[in-house]
Amino acid sequence: MKKALLIFSVCSMISADICAQHPIITTKYTADPAPMVYKDTVYLYTTHDEDNADNFLMKDWLLYSSTDMVNWTDHGAVASLKSFSWVTKDNGAWAEQVVERNGKFYMYCPIHGNGIGVLVANTPYGPFKDPIGKPLVWQKENWNDIDPTVYIDDDGQAYMYWGNPDPYYVKLNKDMISYSGEIHKVARPEHYQEGPWFYKRKGKYYLAFASTCCPEGIGYAMSKGPEGPWTTKGYIMAPTDKSRGNHPGIMDYKGKSYVFGLNYDLMHITTTMEHHERRSVSVAQMNYRPDGTIEEVPYWSKEGVKQVQYLNPYKRVEAETMAWGHGVKTCNENGRGIVVNNINNGDYILVKGVNFSKGGKTFQIAANAIEGGSIELRVDSLNGTILGNCNISKNDNHWKIYQTQIKKCFSVHNLYLIFKGVDNKELFSLDYWKINK
Structure with missing residues (x-):
């Protein structure tokens, strides 16, 4: 198919080295990054803005992988709205996360306006299938059930947080496809908007999120326990007029910590400065202070992150x-x-x-x-x-x-x-x- 856009004319007028340091995925528009480290590989799950999107037009979930943090391999769509027999919408595949437990991979998928579903696969690449045939969570009285994030604590208890404008959580059962007890509404941390990312590091609990509006930066709160209360500590990345929305994904890999987020840089470089919901994922290294708080990261650098190992050209x-x-x-x-x-x-x-x-x-x-x-x-x-x-x-x-x-x-x-x-x-x-x- 012939390019319908501006054939990357802006990029051709500036340094290739500058172009090469923009968002990590350039063949599609990607958003809502959800990294998972498994067996020495980073698996990056993303949502997908269609090339012709003006507003949110999202039908499937994509997968990319890397072992060096700079070269990313495209594995295509690993699930879509069609993966759920109970979903009749053709739009609304919003921010997902995948976690591994006991050799199985669980993908938690919000279908905007229809709750949060769950899919299961035997490999990180899928195929992902719906084991319950219905939403895992759906508060039908509102449209707040978006952006699920799941973490399995050291004692084996799994938690799923989600929500806009308020965060919620449930305790997942060991089967990871059901939960026990009530849905808990959490006091909203200062500057919380949406897109929570829940994790634990060195005994401290973190809830990163899209922060302030608009534009949105990436903020974070900390807690002594997995259920809160949450105290906002500041920004991982401050809001900037270079972006509008945001959505964090955080991981440690090969001795370094990274934050993923999103921006509109690829669209602005390659097509137009007009606003459309055609987002792209970027990544930056981030650092923790001795007390566990996070040093603020500047806006996504043109240099990108350092390559952690070289690519072997002598194999396929x-x-x-x-x-x-x-x-x-x-x-x-x-x-x-x-x-x-x-x-x-x-x-x-x-x-x-x-x-x-x-x-x-x-x-x-x-x-x-x-x-x-x-x-x-x-x-x-x-x-x-x-x-x-x-x-x-x-x-x-x-x-x-x-x-x-x-x-x-x-x-x-x-x-x-x-x-x-x-x-x-x-x-x-x-x-x-x-x-x-």
Whole structure:
């Protein structure tokens, strides 16, 4: 499909290095980040603003993963409104969270105006299925049941918080798909708006949330116990006119703490300065003081977070693994899973921190040529040293492995895959690539 937007014209006029440091997901609009660390991998679940959204237009939940915090692999939609047989709406897939317990993965999903549902899967990738066939929570007298967040305490008791304009909680049973006791309404912490994120760290309980309005920053409160009372301590990220809404997700990974949130930077870079609900997820490192309070984080930096390990190019690398994608999109192709498509002349993919320490003789890539074209391989910048040029010849829409020799390279570099071909034509789709020693 030809790009209906401004073909990233604003981005093409500014430094590629600046472009490359904007939101971590660039092939789709994403919001409401919910990170989960499981077996040395970060699984980032997000909501999904449709490309043509003016107001909230949200139909499914997406998954991305990373082991280095800068290159993210797209796994597509892992659940949608259609995952619930009792949901008849075609809009309203709002902020979710996934938690693991005893080898199963539980996704808590608000369906705006229809309560909060729960889905279960045997892997982080799904398929997620509805085990109860009805809402887990639905206070029909109001529309407050949004933005669930779940944490399993050290004693095994799980809690689910949620709510706008007031927070609520319930104690989940060990099956994670039912609860015992009443729904408890909590005294609203100062500046609380919505989007709670509940967790415990070093014996202290935290409730982060979208704070003040409008615009919204990210605030947080602390408590000595999982049920409160909650005392607001300040901002993790102060409100700024660069954003409107916000929604935090917080985790520790490989010795560092991170806060995820959202903004409108991708929309503003690539399309228009007019406001639409087309949001994007960003991440920043955050630090705790000795007393457990959190140091305020400035607005999402252009530098992004530091890469925590280098990427191995000598094994299969999914084409949808990237730090930045200029112009490209992703889709689910039957039989192949997620692929990169919508590739036009001048588009590119940036993969950060590729470790070429073992050298390499050839670059190979699985592609489906449409119009055909070539892939120019450069390191460190769009104008950096050329490693090679891989010709993707037109082949009547069949997937094929293409290969080219590359120059010797024995260190760590950012790798740019720059796409060349006829203007105003979709060139090819990409599945995966690797370097052969």
